[in-house]
Amino acid sequence: MVLPPNVSEADFSAALGEFRSAVGADWVFSSDADVALYRDSYSIYWGEPEERVASAAVAPATVEEVQQVVRIANKYRIPLYPISTGRNLTYGGSAPTLRGSLVVDLKRMNRILAVDEKRHFALVEPGVSYFDLYNHIRERNLEVMLDVPDPGWGSPVGNSLDHGVGYTTAPFRDHFGSHCGMEVVTAEGEIIRTGTGAVPNSDNWQDFHYGAGPTIDGLFAQSNFGIVTKMGFWLMPMPEAYLTGTVTVPRYQDFDPLIHEVSYWEDLGLIGMPDYGSPIGGGFFAPPPAALAALMASGWPSIDALERFVGVEARPAWSVRLHFYGPEETVRANWQAAKRRFSGAIPGAAFQDGEFLRLPIPPEQEPTLPDKPRLGIPSLEVFAMVARNPSTANDPADGHADFFAMIPRKASAVWEAARVMFETYREMDTPAPYNPFSTPINYYSRCFIMAAVVPTWRDPARNSRSRELFARIMDRCAERGWGCYRTAPAFQDQLARTYSFNNNALLRFREKLKDSIDPNGILSPGRYGIWPASMRNTRA
Amino acid sequence: MNRVFRVVIACVMLSASAAYAQSDATRQKGNEVFQYWCATCHGRGAGMPGTIALTAKYKGALPGALEDRTDLTPQAVRFVVRNGAAIMPFFRKTEVSDADLDAITEYLVRRSPQPGERANTGR
Ligand SMILES: Cc1cc2nc3c(=O)[nH]c(=O)nc-3n(C[C@H](O)[C@H](O)[C@H](O)COP(=O)(O)OP(=O)(O)OC[C@H]3O[C@@H](n4cnc5c(N)ncnc54)[C@H](O)[C@@H]3O)c2cc1C
Secondary structure: OOOOOOHHHHHHHHHHHHHHHOOOOHHHOHHHHHHOOOOOOOOOOOOOOOOOOOEEEOOOHHHHHHHHHHHHHHHHHEEEEEEOOOOOOOOOOOOOOOOOOOOHHHHHHHOEEEOOOOOOOEEEOOOOHHHHHHHHHHHOOOOOEEOOOEEEOOHHHHHHHHHOEEEEEEEEHHOOOOOEEEEEEEOOOEEEEEEHHHHOOOOOOOOOOOOOOOOOHHHHHOOOOEEEEEEEEEEEOOOEEEEEEEEEEEOOOHHHOOOOHHHHHHHHOOOOEEEEEEEEOOOOOOOOHHHHHHOOOOOOOHHHHHHHHHHOOOOOOOOOOOEEEOHHHHHHHHHHHHHHHHHHHHOOOEEEEEEEEEEOOHHHHHHOOOOOHOOOOOOOOHHHHOOOOOHOOOOOOOOEEEEEEOOOHHHHHHHHHHHHHHHHHOOOOOOOOOOOOOOOEOOOOOEEEEEEEEEEEEHHHHHHHHHHHHHHHHHHHHOOOEOOOOOOOHHHHHHHOOHHHHHHHHHHHHHHHHHOOOOOOEEEHHHHHHOHHHHHOOOO | OHHHHHHHHHHHHHHHHHHHHHHHHHHHHHHHHHHOOOOOOOOOOOOOOHOOOOOOOHHOOOOOOOHHHOOOOOHHHHHHHOEEEOOOOOOOOOOHHHHHHHHHHHOOOOOOOOOOOOOOOOO
């Protein structure tokens, strides 16, 4: 059994007794076997003393029970770690930031409080998964579309509170950005409603997000200032149609005008997440074709050399797939207009028509549909990318840790980021899945991501290499001025240090807030580098 | 046939069919829980990560889809659901309760040899 730091065994067992009276004995998990289910199965410290494991878990079913849990935790100074659906794999799973914390598992709070198909919003509790919300909408044929992350078993609340992302148009695929109204239990056990939810008897909580005065919603994401018990989300009206088309451009240096033109469509809100590719370079993380590997044998090629290489290969250097949502007439017209504009901007641009689908997708068509998340359909199919497959049949990784460098939306930054990643892997003698044709991801519409996916294992020896690689990537990117948007507890202190402008003024401000909002430091100590005063010297 | 004997037979039949009905209900529940929590990875058909992984693991010697297996044991199913397997994480009890797990197990081993019968694992 692991105890919370500075809590005696006697106090802990007294606290467990009080938690049992608060939520019912069945919903306090304290046996080793039950607590082990709160481990992060992708932990990069699996089985080592530094692995962040819980002391126990408690699963309240109502807001009042959450308040009681918080009061008991204050009484005994027990650190709590709230999770919603707890499926935060690659970013910590359901395990706490601080070893010995008590996980507050909100999975049982799973009511869908509203889905409004006229004003296009939903109001949900933390335990409602994307699958649940989707099923609710489809069973009632409601005319709204979700924006979902790749894995459908997470929740709008949990996902958005870690700044999660999806695939449709810009306002919706930023999940935190599309929330409207929160209910929060504070560290002192009080209930706050944000936005217009603070007006007694308001009937527009999910219609107007600001209310009046400073907004505080941002304090509850990637942080430790409260336990969110309800959250509203704006939804897309169900579009009539979905149409895709691919643009290819011939030259290496066409990438910049390509990005610029895509950004026009993106920032007007006319497309979903653009899907960049490179017919010459292969796909996302694909090993470079032999000719490209040969070109790279003597170092990172110059732009001239790359341009010549593209000329000889006689295949397009870059591609982008665009996804239009809306009435049939306008999606067709937009694709037509896109062809005209891309042709005008980039000589030699070529076009391939893609899918045209009428929405909503009839249920019998769903199973065979690729790219389900782009149509707001939750699934777990993304795990096929990382699961055992014929090429890893004897040695599949047990998990992975994702690093997303946030880089500006321009070709030179993509090329430089690919090179920084490449060189960092090489410093560690690790095969580098990057080349001059590596493509960015565009989850957040205004910013590109250069991604690294580092394998994790249930094997300390291999994990130690993965950790070193991961930490080095974070440092190299920070040296270059690129922060990352999200990371697992194992790297949250390091991540917080990369946002260090003016002697860590931002972190110091957050910690001042922490001290006044959560005086006993009981909520998720250490999350995203924010430690309560009593623990600041334990920072990694 | 003597009367007592007939009554005994009737009782045995009744209790057997009650047991059968009960395990039928458990299996039905197991099927439902499986469809919700597991089939999203282990379903039949293309794109299913669990099915792809198990096809790669057994290289065709066993079916890729768990529901088509005839060699699964209750111990194996329980172990994997609470301990995970490679990228498949384990499930918390707020997700898959012990009762749910019993039901899933019943459902998945429905075609496996009963204790005492010789297992045909195909390996
Ligand atoms: C193969 C793969 C693909 C992935 N693809 C995506 C993707 O496309 N997009 C994406 O966003 N993510 C992706 N992820 C990451 C992750 O799995 C998802 O973001 C997932 O939705 C997060 O888990 P969750 O929703 O269950 O959140 P939770 O685990 O419930 O919550 C995440 C964290 O937020 C905090 N939190 C949660 N609830 C509360 C609360 N009520 N009050 C206060 N704090 C709270 C906690 O610190 C918690 O640890 C992927 C992961 C894998 C393995």
